[in-house]
Amino acid sequence: MTWFGLYSYWIVVVLMMVGFYIVIAQGNLVKKIVGLNIFQTSAFIFFISLAWREDGTAPIALPDVTEYANPLPHVLILTAIVVGVALTAMGLALVVRVHEAYGSIEEDDIHRQDEQQ
Amino acid sequence: MNRYIVLRVISSLMIPIILIYAFYIQFHGEYSPGGGFQAGIVFTAAFVVYTLLYGLEAAQRAIPPEAAHALSAIGVLLFAAFGFATMLLGGNFLEYKVLLPNDQAGETFGIIGIELGVGITVAAVGLTLFYSFAGRRTGE
Amino acid sequence: MSEHLPALQVVIALTAAPLVMMMNRFPRLAWGVTLVTCWATLVVAVLLLLQVSDGSVIHYEMGGWAPPWGIEYRVDGANAWVLLIIGLVSAVVMPFALRSVEQEIPADRIGLFYSAFLLANAGLLGIAITNDAFNIFVFFEISALASYALIAMGRDRRAMLSSYQYLIMGTVGTTFLLIGIGFLYIMTGTLNISDLAMRLPEVTETRTIRAAFAFIAVGISLKLALFPLHLWLPNAYSFAPSMVTVFLSATATKVAIYVLLRFIYTAFGFEFSFEELSVAWVLMPLALLGIIIPSVIAVFQEDVKRLLAYSSVAQVGYMILGISFATALGLMASVVHLFNHAITKAALFMAVGCLVYRLGGVSLSRIAGVAERMPWTMAAFVVAGLSLIGVPLTAGFVTKWHLLQAALMEGLWPVAVVLLVISLVATVYIWKVVEAAYFRPAPEDAREIREAPLSLLVPTWVLTATTIIFGVWAQFPISAARNAAEALLGVPQSW
């Protein structure tokens, strides 16, 4: 069952592909950001799952626990999540402004407007 | 708002609890899961709930956007202040143990300090983001 | 305080950013604080470079945590050089920014603008100075977030869309980098690059490490705009405010190239990268295509900013080409080009910024005959343009000379020929601008145009003069670049 034993990696791969596909294939600016989020989330899950240890608890110093998950990836991913939130906010803010300027959030539409200028 | 009396009652009970929970996470961060990031976001969440019920203007009377702006800067500066303090006291940047005579106490003090800075910044930035999105009207 | 220089290098700008944000109501004050910060940064960078000029290495443990647990800042010949580039460009661009920004950015946002600029600056400095792989990612995102904001403040509405595209591509890039770092962490249990360098040789046989290499290389290539991953760059540079274009064109891609060097040479090691993976055979064709195609595209551009942006993509190709020779000389040529291209392109974009200040836009038809009204600006453009072409006694020539030497040393005659032919193409596109400005008749409404104000002109000329100074007094950049190359290779070279 080794193929299934690494199921978290399968999730990572599927999410990554899904996210990446959305980023590339979608012309809607908001959907692109959704895709980007899924893509990033796959990386987060990847990190978290590599911190996992068999029979380990959460990485908190408790008196009678010896096996716990590696805390470092958790810390890293906490930072990465914050960065991701900031990126999403930034991206959405841009989309809002693009919408105000062009009246559309479809890429094709916007390019057409630019070319007509 | 009168039509949503249940919501109002429940949420006026909930909001204080959320806020207190935020403070709990904030100041318990060095012993248990938690810290400035989480606390800041939970704190913002309370305000989001408040805004949903009482409207943006009411929320902005409580914490004006300018204040949120300033607070986000102040949080970072607090963080940096601790960094510079450790440097002036002879340690490396953010080497907290030099802050107090006792190493252990110094580290605790330092972590609480910078986490407070982080918490303030995250809460303030979260609010700023929320205000700026919520404040937009089409056709503006 | 001298032992704290590495921390100060980043922290000064990082601390000044919120301060400046709070001064949003007083634009001039915000500008002043930013100016002082940038100059302080430059001073720190110079001091650091002096300290490591003898080949020594400075270690600084953040928070007193020893690596590999804590984040370590590590300065050697290579990143001190990059720090100097960032420091120098930001210090020179600030006096220029005062009036340029006042004209292009609404007054109630100038404080925020400078705050974002400082963050971008601090982020780039952080990327260069840190020795922690994950920290590189974080600083990448800090600088990138700030850059997105800066680009989006351009006056044209297309600025927002180009910023958005940059955001998408940039985030994909950094996420790739993050995944690659994850792979490395699985296999080695460390994030410190020096530690990685020690532990990686034991596990290089695994597919995981190769995957890591691929993810990291592709991720960084997106950030450094390696052809054909450069699509974000021309738009971003064309529509950003003048000052932002100057700063980003001179620093952002350079820092990304430095990170690539750091991973290829230090973390993975020369042997793994070049002998086992033969990365040169991927880099060289891409570099050559990246030199040729964007150069040709540049010839057909109507907008000067866009033209120079395409030329930037081509110049990135030069730097990657030097790396792909897999020799010390090639590496050194690349490293010296980091600096030479930074000052050259910054000077060019500053000259363009002067034109924008007076004309509002820089399409070839709009700058027709402008040389008569703005002789000093156009003279600066010509001189810096010569450096871009690589005429002797300019900084660009020093690079080209060494790059050609490196190509010949490998017996790559065709590559040498391509380099020379492309410098002719560069002549053509610079020439187009010069001809428009000098020889086309000015439109009727151009009577009112005056020379750009001194506060714009002086910094432009300072950088322009720098391209000449370092073209004539080439020992300094060469010895610094040699030092940097040795730091990356880890062994002293006989030059």
Next chain:
Amino acid sequence: MVSDAALIYWAMAVPLLGMLALIAASRWAVLRDALVVVTAAVMFGVVLQLLPRVLAGERPSATLFELFPGLEIAFMVEPLGMVFALLASGLWIITALYAIGYMRGAKELHHTRFHVYFCIALFSATGIAFSANMFSLFVFYEILTLSTYPLVAHKGNEAAKQGARTYLGLLLGTSIGLMLPALIATWWLAGTLEFTPGGIMAGRVDPAVGTILLVLFMYGIGKAALMPFHRWLPSAMVAPTPVSALLHAVAVVKAGVFTVLKVTVYLFGLDYLELLGSTDIILYVAVFTLLSASLVAIQKDNLKARLAYSTVSQLSYIVAAAMLVNEFAALGGGMHIVMHAFGKITLFFCAGAIYVATKKTEISDMNGLGRRMPVTFCAFFLGALCVIGVPPLGGVWSKWHLLMGAYDSGAQLVVLALIISTLLNIAYLIPPVVRAFLLPPPKGEETAGVREAPLLCVVPLSLTALGCLALFVMAGPLAELLRPYLSVAGG
């Protein structure tokens, strides 16, 4: 006693200082024009100071700075460079006078700009003359190209821009695309670019590679106008005539052939050159160029264009001289730089004078003009004879040496080509004179009496014409000056 280095630097600084002075004086036309002449005279004086030292066998030298180890901007005055510098600075005085007259007479604009770039061009020509290594020479060569561009494009109309673009494109293209790689490869293979008597290649560079390098250099030196890279020279004729006269008869093209001689004698070395397979190829390219350019010249009706093709042809004499690899030919090449310079500058001055006086540029329009402008056409006649190589004019000596050299080398074909070319010279240079003096003027243009161009045009062209005569007598001292260069060349 002024030090060598100081003299060299002064020789180069004077045109730059003069340039600054005349920018400052740009508002006062008379003062500005006077400054041009003064600058030229002072410069000639300074260069003249170097002559006794060179004659005494010294090699004044100076190092400006080192770019990086082994690559420096340095100067050394040797006989050939001395001759070139004297020629350029000496003729500048006359040209300056002529230019003032011409610019006013032809009602050109932007006088200050014109003189400024002229100063820079002279500065870089001196730099070329005095360069101690190929790198310095290359730098000044490029400055010369760039500084003459605005002069060529001076008129600013579409034709001028088009011509100037060809000019710049070909000269920059060949120098960056061919000469620079050759230069870098030489540096890489031989380890130096120093101009060394006897060359630097022998023993260091494989003759097979040397063969390629020679071709790269010869075509890279676009200013020597070997076919098929000669197009720039006719294109440059859109420039005002003083530019054509000094630059395209003296400074620029002579810088080209001067570089050819320097490269062949001091970089390759004649002994090494003999080993190379491409020497003969270049020789025959040069021969082909000199014949076909003459043939083209015959068909040109525009006087300046005809002179331009004549120049292309004459330049190839010198390239051929270098490729013949013997003492006589090398001396002939060196002398021809001077002889042709005087002859051709006279011809150009005349062409300019005709234009100023009558606005005529086509030869077919010049019937009977000799009666109106006798001095000009007499000078033209003398210049033409000098270029053709008829005694008692200077040109005969250089042709004589060339022929001797070709004969000595056993290159019968070259001897034949030189003879044919001389006949062609006669065929394209004498008709204008014949038309002017012997044919009647067209109807309606009968004018009474002499109406020459302004004095400032006529006097210089008379001077250079007399110079052509004087050179016949002066050939001995000139050969004496070139002797040390020869002893190197002859091996």
